[in-house]
Amino acid sequence: MTAPRAQWGSKVGFILAAAGSAVGLGNLWKFPYVAGENGGGVFILAYLVCVIFVGVPLMAGEIIIGRATQKSPVGAIQALTHKGSFWTSFGWLSVAAASSLLSYYSVIAGWAMYYAYLAVTGGLTTAGTVYGDVFSQTVASGGLSLSWHLAFMGLTIAVVLGGVSNGLDRWSRILMPSLLVMLAGLVVRSYFLEGFSAGLDFSVGIRPEEFAASSMLAALGQAFFSLSIGMGTMLTYGSYLKRDDDIMGSTLQICALDTIVALLACLVIFPIIFTYPELSPAQGPGLLFASIPTGMSQMPFAGLLMTVFFFLLVFAALTSAISLLEVPVSFLIDRFGWERRKAAAVAGTAIFLYGVPSALGGVEGGAFFGFLDQLDYIVSNFMFPLGGIGLSLFVGWRMPDEIRHDHFLSGSKFKVFYNVWLTLLRFVVPFGIAVVFLNAIGVV
Numbered sequence: 366m367t368a369p370r371a372q373w374g375s376k377v378g379f380i381l382a383a384a385g386s387a388v389g390l391g392n393l394w395k396f397p398y399v400a401g402e403n404g405g406g407v408f409i410l411a412y413l414v415c416v417i418f419v420g421v422p423l424m425a426g427e428i429i430i431g432r433a434t435q436k437s438p439v440g441a442i443q444a445l446t447h448k449g450s451f452w453t454s455f456g457w458l459s460v461a462a463a464s465s466l467l468s469y470y471s472v473i474a475g476w477a478m479y480y481a482y483l484a485v486t487g488g489l490t491t492a493g494t495v496y497g498d499v500f501s502q503t504v505a506s507g508g509l510s511l512s513w514h515l516a517f518m519g520l521t522i523a524v525v526l527g528g529v530s531n532g533l534d535r536w537s538r539i540l541m542p543s544l545l546v547m548l549a550g551l552v553v554r555s556y557f558l559e560g561f562s563a564g565l566d567f568s569v570g571i572r573p574e575e576f577a578a579s580s581m582l583a584a585l586g587q588a589f590f591s592l593s594i595g596m597g598t599m600l601t602y603g604s605y606l607k608r609d610d611d612i613m614g615s616t617l618q619i620c621a622l623d624t625i626v627a628l629l630a631c632l633v634i635f636p637i638i639f640t641y642p643e644l645s646p647a648q649g650p651g652l653l654f655a656s657i658p659t660g661m662s663q664m665p666f667a668g669l670l671m672t673v674f675f676f677l678l679v680f681a682a683l684t685s686a687i688s689l690l691e692v693p694v695s696f697l698i699d700r701f702g703w704e705r706r707k708a709a710a711v712a713g714t715a716i717f718l719y720g721v722p723s724a725l726g727g728v729e730g731g732a733f734f735g736f737l738d739q740l741d742y743i744v745s746n747f748m749f750p751l752g753g754i755g756l757s758l759f760v761g762w763r764m765p766d767e768i769r770h771d772h773f774l775s776g777s778k779f780k781v782f783y784n785v786w787l788t789l790l791r792f793v794v795p796f797g798i799a800v801v802f803l804n805a806i807g808v809v
């Protein structure tokens with residue numbers, strides 16, 4: 366006898382957990398600088414198009430596979446096809462992709478945790494601190510990166526150990542609202558800075574001349590990463606969903622929340638950058654870990670601001686990390702009948718070890734130099750797109766129509782969009798992703 370499938374405590378629990386998966390470092394760090402580099406407002410428009418025409422349909426599709434089968438990716442696809450079916454490889458790919466992404470996501474989140482610790486203990490506000498140096502020293506110190514990677518993975522495992530309602534649901538309900546309050550507070554603070562209008566103009570001002578063909582691809586890639594699709598996380602979260610929840614309605618709410626957070630992040634970050642002339646917007650990872658503290662250190666209540674900012678980052682990263690760990694964990698539970706405790710401990714430890722080369726890879730000249738970047742390259746350019754194409758084609762063409770139709774319609778206010786949704790999923794989504802993929806490997 367297998368235990369009945371765990372379920373979300375309520376619809377809100379599911380929406381907050383899925384939005385928690387979506388809202389992460391991608392919103393707070395990547396979105397602002399990618400938007401800034403690709404024409405600001407024009408990029409944001411392109412991004413919205415990608416979210417609506419590619420992100421929303423695929424997210425709903427993933428959730429439908431999960432809810433229809435009540436299983437994690439591999440078992441879910443098998444249940445809808447047959448054992449040994451070619452389509453199952455996309456389930457395996459999800460498990461590999463989520464584990465790979467988490468291995469280095471946790472290293473970056475570990476840096477944010479270390480900064481949060483420094484902020485609380487006053488270590489970030491010592492006079493004369495050069496934040497660029499603090500960041501390069503953190504990255505270059507294998508021991509430091511490794512210890513904080515361990516701490517962050519430990520937290521992630523602790524939440525996942527609690528299970529769906531006591532772990533994922535409960536913590537998302539605590540972390541997500543706190544995150545929104547902290548973000549709103551920081552937006553208000555930025556509003557009173559001298560650089561607010563310059564920052565606003567940089568992030569949303571329309572600059573078509575800076576928008577290139579590559580910007581469209583950047584928008585699509587960003588939408589994918591930010592919405593957590595193509596990795597089996599939404600599928601797995603959907604497998605804990607009750608039968609009568611409106612999937613399209615929830616998907617729209619999750620995508621809207623994710624997009625709002627990305628836009629608000631721009632309103633926090635760029636006003637700070639434009640208030641202090643020594644800072645520049647195109648800084649990559651340094652944007653968060655060097656530029657922002659440099660700016661904040663010159664404001665009143667610097668310690669408090671930095672504490673809020675880095676806690677915000679840690680909370681956002683944690684709700685994303687738990688969704689990533691849940692993919693291999695639910696796979697181990699479904700496939701081998703393991704208890705959740707064992708599955709979380711084994712998968713979490715294995716992923717921690719997988720992240721060791723990324724944590725040690727900042728040491729120039731060391732054996733793993735650049736490992737994190739290389740793994741990120743593989744995950745973003747190969748695993749994400751292949752997973753996305755596979756899942757969209759699967760739902761669009763292979764999944765039995767009655768099941769697909771039934772789950773789209775059940776409890777839904779969006780019934781009339783069924784055919785539009787299916788057409789997007791069959792043609793637009795795979796085509797769009799294929800273009801990004803071919804571009805990444807240099808074919809187009």
Ligand code: PFF
Binds near residue numbers: 390591594596
């Ligand atoms: N959406 C997360 C972010 O924006 O940081 C990253 C992510 C989490 C991607 C979970 C994929 C995923 F399955």
